[in-house]
Amino acid sequence: MVDGIVITGAGIVSAIGVGKDETLRSLLARRSGLPGGKVGLSDLQMKTILGIPGEETVARSSLLGILAVKEALQEAGISYTGTAVLVSGTTVGGMDITEEHYLEMLGGEHPELFRFHTCGSSTDRIAAYFGGFGSLTTTSTACSSAANSIIFGANLIRSGRFDVVVAGGSECLTRYHTAGFDSLMILDKEPCRPFDASRAGLNLGEGAGFIVLESSAHASSRGARVLGRLDGWGNACDAFHQTASSPDGEGAFLAMTKALEMAGLRPEDIDYINAHGTGTVNNDESESKAMTRLFGGCVPPVSSTKSFTGHTTSASGGIEAVICLLAMEYGFIPANLGWKEPSEGCIKPESEGRSKVFLQHVLCNSFAFGGNDSSLLISNARDYE
Amino acid sequence: MNRKVYIRAAAQISVQEPLCEDWMLDPKQLSGPFLHCIDPDYRQFFSPMQARRMGLMFKRAMVTSRKVLEASGVECPDAIITGTALGCIENTERFLDPLCRGGEETLSPTAFMQSTHNTVGSMVAIALGCHGYNCTYSQDGVSFESTLLDAVLQLECEGAGNVLAGAHDEITDNVARLMEATEPGGYPFSEGSVAMLLSAGESLPDALCEVSDVRILSRREAVEEAVAGYSAEYVMRNDVTFSLFGRCGSASGLAVYAAAExxxxxxxxxxxxxxxxxxxxxxxxxxxx
Known part of the structure; x- marks a missing residue:
């Protein structure tokens, strides 16, 4: 089995920026993309940037995904993807196209547009932009999809099957899931306030985040710059309720515990947790409980960057992994915007953020409907000096 | 130690006779634009109250999953991995249709929360009280291969002993019509559920077969060269698979079940x-x- 998985490229697009540079500036300037959560580019603008004909039908999740994958591949210095794997996470897939044309399609007008509906077709289009990948697939575990893509990709490398995997997720805003979350009464019309006493729900967001995973040996043989190491991960099922998290945070606790065990680290080795932190009453309490169970009285600094990007659902694990890489590279802890007042049963997050810190190991949490809970343990490429 | 991966048990509910292999002696000839599964009588598996709360796809997933767990003597697997091409399309339509007709006030939160692709995999975990690894793949026709590959990885790399792998797809009138427009001609569209219990070990004499390799090729030109590399006694292709099970997102899962048997x-x-x-x-x- 292959030892050591490194990250050699990262790409991100969300409501706080297109690309790592703009994202970093927004995080440091505490500039939120809420409550809208929308990426500031229309489909046509993205097609123009990417050189895709304006008249071609492309799911927005594919366009966002292409932007992020392109940035990640460029940073990794990889131009040929024919032997690499693409693992994307999405739930919406091409729902933006389906919901726009559904009634027409049922009436017999352009029913072939249905082929854009599936999650798989969204990933196929991303791969096609780069001339195809050697292999690809799509995870769909709702809000932890991207994190699970990264875990699956890491295992593909660990097993020795592949040297390079581009993994993450992509999701666009649709009426379908906006109305869906609204029907569950967990949307806040104001900017979300993760872990705050007054929190009243989440804001949806959109975007994509992908990282290039490589075996450490492959990265060093080609002299690639290492951004970070994926030292551990955990995937567990809360097995409690279809949409609610358990009061004891069992799934979250198990996911974080597995990640630590795999990396051979102790709780006190973790310098920062990028929380799932959606801003719903239920999630933040359950996640806090899980952190308290694992870390006792010494919970490391925590923030939810969903207070910047909104909840980008299937993309969130990818977007937040890239944010963790930025935090490690530039030595800061992102703020947890909107937090004012401690909430009973919740951890106290880093509301202001911190600068000039060294982050050796961070956890990045992604939890989902169905209790599909995952946690990634990312380590700094450099050691503390 | 040379650990191999085995399929210990497999079960299906499809357009052929469900929950048995008798159909293999005389497979049903498929005709018509699309076909639903031949469902067993679910009253023997669920109480009326349980049954009321469950969609058909979940009932199929539960029944096939329980059958392979029982056959293997496993109560709670170390991992549950699920593939679905179209996901919970019936619940998706139940939410999408009123949404597109402007009936926002009639939207059902239950339809929404049971429309994400991971609904089946997580409901099986909830029913079994299984806190282990849980993932769902949705890559059109190769959703099951993705699932099987992850199952192999869980057994090879993550130390899992037993993995419950499944593929589940359902079809509705509307979706059958839309699929026909997308991919016209050929065998009827269909639906199906298949569950398998996989284990790793040095030798498992009671297993149905060994899973020697699983690959997903995105570059189609590489397929025939890869096929030639296996020197298989029998190569089962889509025309056979579709003639037995119809065109269904989970057809390859059903094909692997048939091949294993x-x-x-x-x-x-x-x-x-x-x-x-x-x-x-x-x-x-x-x-x-």
Whole structure:
């Protein structure tokens, strides 16, 4: 089995920026993309940037995904993807196209547009932009999809099957899931306030985040710059309720515990947790409980960057992994915007953020409907000096 | 130690006779634009109250999953991995249709929360009280190959002993019409559920077959060269798969089930299931134990 998985490229697009540079500036300037959560580019603008004909039908999740994958591949210095794997996470897939044309399609007008509906077709289009990948697939575990893509990709490398995997997720805003979350009464019309006493729900967001995973040996043989190491991960099922998290945070606790065990680290080795932190009453309490169970009285600094990007659902694990890489590279802890007042049963997050810190190991949490809970343990490429 | 991956048990509910292998002697000839599964009588599996709360796809997933767990003597697997091409399309339509007709006030939160692709995999976990690894794949025709590959990885790399792998797809009138427009002609569209229990070990004489290799090829030009590399006794392709199970997102899962049972029955010593139904190709190589 292959030892050591490194990250050699990262790409991100969300409501706080297109690309790592703009994202970093927004995080440091505490500039939120809420409550809208929308990426500031229309489909046509993205097609123009990417050189895709304006008249071609492309799911927005594919366009966002292409932007992020392109940035990640460029940073990794990889131009040929024919032997690499693409693992994307999405739930919406091409729902933006389906919901726009559904009634027409049922009436017999352009029913072939249905082929854009599936999650798989969204990933196929991303791969096609780069001339195809050697292999690809799509995870769909709702809000932890991207994190699970990264875990699956890491295992593909660990097993020795592949040297390079581009993994993450992509999701666009649709009426379908906006109305869906609204029907569950967990949307806040104001900017979300993760872990705050007054929190009243989440804001949806959109975007994509992908990282290039490589075996450490492959990265060093080609002299690639290492951004970070994926030292551990955990995937567990809360097995409690279809949409609610358990009061004891069992799934979250198990996911974080597995990640630590795999990396051979102790709780006190973790310098920062990028929380799932959606801003719903239920999630933040359950996640806090899980952190308290694992870390006792010494919970490391925590923030939810969903207070910047909104909840980008299937993309969130990818977007937040890239944010963790930025935090490690530039030595800061992102703020947890909107937090004012401690909430009973919740951890106290880093509301202001911190600068000039060294982050050796961070956890990045992604939890989902169905209790599909995952946690990634990312380590700094450099050691503390 | 040379740990191999085995399929210990497999069960299906499909357009053929469900929950048995008797259909293999005289498979049903498929006709019509689309076909629903032949469902068993679910009253023998669920109380009326349980049954009321469950969609058909979940009932199928539960029944096939329980059957393979029982056959293998496993109560709670170490991992539950699920593939679905279209997800919970019936609940998706139940939410989408009123949304598109402007009936926002009639939207059902239950339909929404049970429309995400991971609904089946997580409901099985909830029913079994299984806190282990849980993932769902949705890559059109190769959703099952993705699932099987992850199952192999869980057994190879993550130390899992037993993995419950499944593929579940359902069809509705509307979706059958839309699919026909997308991919016209050919065998009827269909639906199906298949569950398998996989284990790793040095030797498992009671298993149906060994899973020797699983690959997803995104570059179609590489398929025939790869097929030739396996020297399989029997190569099972889409025309056979679709003639048995119809065109269904989970068809390759049903094909692997059929191939595993054929090997267990001594008909072949190795089978390569080649699936080229979409933009990607799946290859699953099974060998006799």
């Amino acid at each position: 054929m090997i267990a029955a001594g008909r072949y010593s190795s089978v390569l299931v080649v699936n080229e139904s979409g933009s990607n190709a799946g290859l699953v190589f099974l060998k006799k134990v």
